Amino acid sequence: xxxxxxxxxxxxxxxxxxxxxxxxxxxxxxxxxxxxxxxxxxxxxxxxxxxxxxxxxxxxxxxxxxxxxxxxxxxxxxxxxxxxxxxxxxxxxxxxxxxxxxxxxxxxxxxxxxxxxxxxxxxxxxxxxxxxxxxxxxxxxxxxxxxxxxxxxxxxxxxxxxxxxxxxxxxxxxxxxxxxxxxxxxxxxxxxxxxxxxxxxxxxxxxxxxxxxxxxxxxxxxxxxxxxxxxxxxxxxxxxxxxxxxxxxxxxxxxxxxxxxxxxxxxxxxxxxxxxxxxxxxxxxxxxxxxxxxxxxxxxxxxxxxxxxxxxxxxxxxxxxxxxxxxxxxxxxxxxxxxxxxxxxxxxxxxxxxxxxxxxxxxxxxxxxxxxxxxxxxxxxxxxxxxxxxxxxxxx
Amino acid sequence: xxxxxxxxxxxxxxxxxxxxxxxxxxxxxxxxxxxxxxxxxxxxxxxxxxxxxxxxxxxxxxxxxxxxxxxxxxxxxxxxxxxxxxxxxxxxxxxxxxxxxxxxxxxxxxxxxxxxxxxxxxxxxxxxxxxxxxxxxxxxxxxxxxxxxxxxxxxxxxxxxxxxxxxxxxxxxxxxxxxxxxxxxxxxxxxxxxxxxxxxxxxxxxxxxxxxxxxxxxxxxxxxxxxxxxxxxxxxxxxxxxxxxxxxxxxxxxxxxxxxxxxxxxxxxxxxxxxxxxxxxxxxxxxxxxxxxxxxxxxxxxxxxxxxxxxxxxxxxxxxxxxxxxxxxxxxxxxxxxxxxxxxxxxxxxxxxxxxxxxxxxxxxxxxxxxxxxxxxxxxxxxxxxxxxxxxxxxx
Numbered sequence: 106x107x108x109x110x111x112x113x114x115x116x117x118x119x120x121x122x123x124x125x126x127x128x129x130x131x132x133x134x135x136x137x138x139x140x141x142x143x144x145x146x147x148x149x150x151x152x153x154x155x156x157x158x159x160x161x162x163x164x165x166x167x168x169x170x171x172x173x174x175x176x177x178x179x180x181x182x183x184x185x186x187x188x189x190x191x192x193x194x195x196x197x198x199x200x201x202x203x204x205x206x207x208x209x210x211x212x213x214x215x216x217x218x219x220x221x222x223x224x225x226x227x228x229x230x231x232x233x234x235x236x237x238x239x240x241x242x243x244x245x246x247x248x249x250x251x252x253x254x255x256x257x258x259x260x261x262x263x264x265x266x267x268x269x270x271x272x273x274x275x276x277x278x279x280x281x282x283x284x285x286x287x288x289x290x291x292x293x294x295x296x297x298x299x300x301x302x303x304x305x306x307x308x309x310x311x312x313x314x315x316x317x318x319x320x321x322x323x324x325x326x327x328x329x330x331x332x333x334x335x336x337x338x339x340x341x342x343x344x345x346x347x348x349x350x351x352x353x354x355x356x357x358x359x360x361x362x363x364x365x366x367x368x369x370x371x372x373x374x375x376x377x378x379x380x381x382x383x384x385x386x387x388x389x390x391x392x393x394x395x396x397x398x399x400x401x402x403x404x405x406x407x408x409x410x411x412x413x414x415x416x417x418x419x420x421x422x423x424x425x426x427x428x429x430x431x432x433x434x435x436x437x438x439x440x441x442x443x444x445x446x447x448x449x450x451x452x453x454x455x456x457x458x459x460x461x462x463x464x465x466x467x468x469x470x471x472x473x474x475x476x477x478x479x480x481x482x483x484x485x486x487x488x489x490x491x492x493x494x495x496x497x498x499x500x501x
Numbered sequence: 502x503x504x505x506x507x508x509x510x511x512x513x514x515x516x517x518x519x520x521x522x523x524x525x526x527x528x529x530x531x532x533x534x535x536x537x538x539x540x541x542x543x544x545x546x547x548x549x550x551x552x553x554x555x556x557x558x559x560x561x562x563x564x565x566x567x568x569x570x571x572x573x574x575x576x577x578x579x580x581x582x583x584x585x586x587x588x589x590x591x592x593x594x595x596x597x598x599x600x601x602x603x604x605x606x607x608x609x610x611x612x613x614x615x616x617x618x619x620x621x622x623x624x625x626x627x628x629x630x631x632x633x634x635x636x637x638x639x640x641x642x643x644x645x646x647x648x649x650x651x652x653x654x655x656x657x658x659x660x661x662x663x664x665x666x667x668x669x670x671x672x673x674x675x676x677x678x679x680x681x682x683x684x685x686x687x688x689x690x691x692x693x694x695x696x697x698x699x700x701x702x703x704x705x706x707x708x709x710x711x712x713x714x715x716x717x718x719x720x721x722x723x724x725x726x727x728x729x730x731x732x733x734x735x736x737x738x739x740x741x742x743x744x745x746x747x748x749x750x751x752x753x754x755x756x757x758x759x760x761x762x763x764x765x766x767x768x769x770x771x772x773x774x775x776x777x778x779x780x781x782x783x784x785x786x787x788x789x790x791x792x793x794x795x796x797x798x799x800x801x802x803x804x805x806x807x808x809x810x811x812x813x814x815x816x817x818x819x820x821x822x823x824x825x826x827x828x829x830x831x832x833x834x835x836x837x838x839x840x841x842x843x844x845x846x847x848x849x850x851x852x853x854x855x856x857x858x859x860x861x862x863x864x865x866x867x868x869x870x871x872x873x874x875x876x877x878x879x880x881x882x883x884x885x886x887x888x889x890x891x892x893x894x895x896x897x
Contacts, residue, residue, distance in 0.1 A: 184637075184638070185641075187638060237637060238636070238637050238638070239637055240634065241580075241633060241634050241635055241637065241640060242580070242583060242634070244637060244640065245581075245671060245674065248669065248670045248671035248674050249669050249670070249671045250669075250670070251669065251670040252667045252668065252669060252670070253649075253653070253658075253662065253667075253668040253669070253670065253672075253673060254662060254665065254667065254668070256670070257649070262649075266649065266650060269650065271648045271649075271650065272648065272649040272650070273644065273645050273646070273647065273648060273649070274644045274645070274646070274647040274648070274649065274652070274673055274674070274677065275641060275644035275645045276649075277649060277670055277673065278641065278644050278670070281670065
């Protein structure tokens, strides 16, 4: 029934690369011949449970494998998470407890369940503590596999080594452990972002050394965040979480540069087919609506669009407005913020507030309480008088 | 009673280095203050149990610590030996079994017992399997300590990396494990050859990271072998084993270049005090006698010297004679060997044997059995007629 060549071509259509060349088709053909499902691995990091559109790119790809009858294996990196950040960059970040990891893993799984099919034939969730808690001599035998020069070729290691920034031995151990995950679960295919290419390919080396068939590696392009320049990431604040309200999803999607619309649609598998290619604005609005419908619920796209239009278009807010970085304090004094953002004096700012001439997201600012919770200002549009606007952003 | 400064000066007199500067004195003073013995660590490799004079240099140093009342801790690297050669250079060398390691460790200990005092207050023997068989998460925590750049500074790693010769991850793990040995046994001092400097100093890093006091590191110069150029090593065939017969010890010692005599005497703690410095030959003979007395038994030096003189001086054998490399075969055909060694024909050689004109170590060669066990020819002097000599050596 299934056609390995056609399936491989379909699955690879929006991928950055498949390694080795023809490897996916070979795995598909092998599985078909053996009358079994492929096992398609994704490693997930239980320290950052909130799924954003950047994660959706790979989850969506996994869903496509499921729709073709294959089995997704999510590997929760619980064991490695217990050890903490191998780079040691976050010296202050506490090592997670088993409970926190378990909680995060469940959160991730719930969220991923909006994209993946939750049929046990099609979805297996494993924790790498099941096999990584191995006897030391088993580990030492594995440690013969990686070569130092090979590890130093990994892009980030090469840069840090050249820049004399420290790399701990633990960081050299992690790709080996991650590769061993592929041995333990007998992965046929592993999926990840292009930033994982080295680690995913390295899994093949570990599989070969351990005498099991080597996985095909499919890497997906990294989704650029709403800043239009960097990889989507929570730490950069340029993400759209799949649990966010429709208004957020819509508004934040509308902030991406027009030229990203088609890339987002392709990577997130959203069909903009009937919206004319020559109308970038309508295409972006269609994308934003589709994302709302998908993650906030059917029909949410239209509603969010109407609210957006009320606030920004009918409310006279221009679509391109300057950004102003929020100070780091948890509570902000509104006159001071206005003074900084618009270059007015604090007394002018105070007067404007008193006269109802300052709005936060379209709401008149409260003149009786000038201290505002910074959380309520994040990504808000601040308006002074009729024509002066800034968008308050959290500095990355 | 003890004087830390004087003891430190005495112990360091023939060392290559003590690190950190003043560290040994500080450890001695601390132990004196706490009313306890120092714990002085030496790691031993149970894959090569035969002790030669190169090993004696460090064992002799440990003996000096014992004589001052301190406790030596020998660490048998049984755990790491079970994993095998980390460099992967000896792909064909079988990983040792637990029994082989145990046998080698006992052999080493017996031989070391000729140099060390075997009082349990002064000698503890431990196997690193006691603590290295640790849970993986404990190991992963340790793996944060070493930095890749630091490991790549180790001389042999630096050379191999620059020369694009592979270094396995396992090799990067070994210094960490060896360093952890110092944590496990609470070493105050660690001793080793200068080729171990990196690993020994690295033990301090591991101790510091684990919150225990850092050991002082004493490195001893490497004893040059009888070839006069390279580090003494069994694999180079330039060693003198402490279990060899007195004649061997004497004869092989006499082959070292004169200028090495004083260095050997210093490193092996042999006093040549009453032999004039201007008489290098007598000094070397005194060294050779002292080594025989020490390792083959009191009085053996004189006897070996007499036998040596009979063979070489009175027998007309010149002291400087050409060397000829023995072929690798276990049994050698004497006429063929003579033909190769002296450039005569095999029939000439056979005739000379028949006429009693061939001697092996002064003994007339047996004309009725021309096939000789290669072991009996190692380091032997082969003589053809009155004036032609070669020394048969094992190629390194």
